[in-house]
Amino acid sequence: MGKLGKYKFMKKYKMIRKFLPDTRTATLSNIKIMLGLYKSVYLKPDEGTGGHGIYRIHRDKNNLILRTGSKSRIFSSLNDLYTSIKNVLTRGKYIVQEGIELLKHNHRPFDIRVMVQKNGKGILDVTGIIGRQAKRNKVVTNYHSGGTPLPVDTLLKSHLNDESRKRYIQLLERLGKDASTVLGKSYRSKRAFGVDIAIDNKMNPWVLEINTKPDMSIFNALKNKTMYKRILRYSKIKG
Structure with a gap:
């Protein structure tokens, strides 16, 4: 399944x-409808990875x-x-997704x-959690598109106090596990899931995407290698 297939499957739960x-x-009709519902939308390849080929559309006054x-x-219509961008959209299958204003x-x-x-x-275990900060002026956070890997605690410091941060990180981990449990009902042979979660300005978490072949190298970019070593250890477990 691509992004749309995963979304439709998970929405049942x-x-x-x-x-x-x-x-x-x-x-065109779906993009028009969603721009009427949301401040911004993202156009993404249904099966793309690494943040490539992603577009963001948002309204600014009349443009x-x-x-x-x-x-x-800038476009007037x-x-x-x-x-x-019609050639790009029709050449490969694209989805339009509600835009979440990232924290x-x-x-x-x-x-x-x-x-x-x-x-x-x-049994599914959470083995790592990491933040991905977008490169200046970029619309995607992906590591291979210039995003900076950082500890989640560091990224949340300006938004939550110590105790609240700890509880919120636990909430994110639980959401990641719940999302993987649901998608795992369709991907029974998969042993690893990379759950991408956005946080909006009201601190609401959103599951943007779940990767069934997640890149583990991003965790190696952290100074503390504890999570990376645990992830590698789990990756060697045979099903």
């Missing part, structure tokens, strides 16, 4: 439904601003905007990756 941002096929990478273009640290947005892996008994 009450425990995770409210954490999923609205996601649809990126047709629409299209961003990709660190570049912006959705038809003009759509025409400019920021030092004026740069960030999101969270929760690593969930099966232990020797086949």
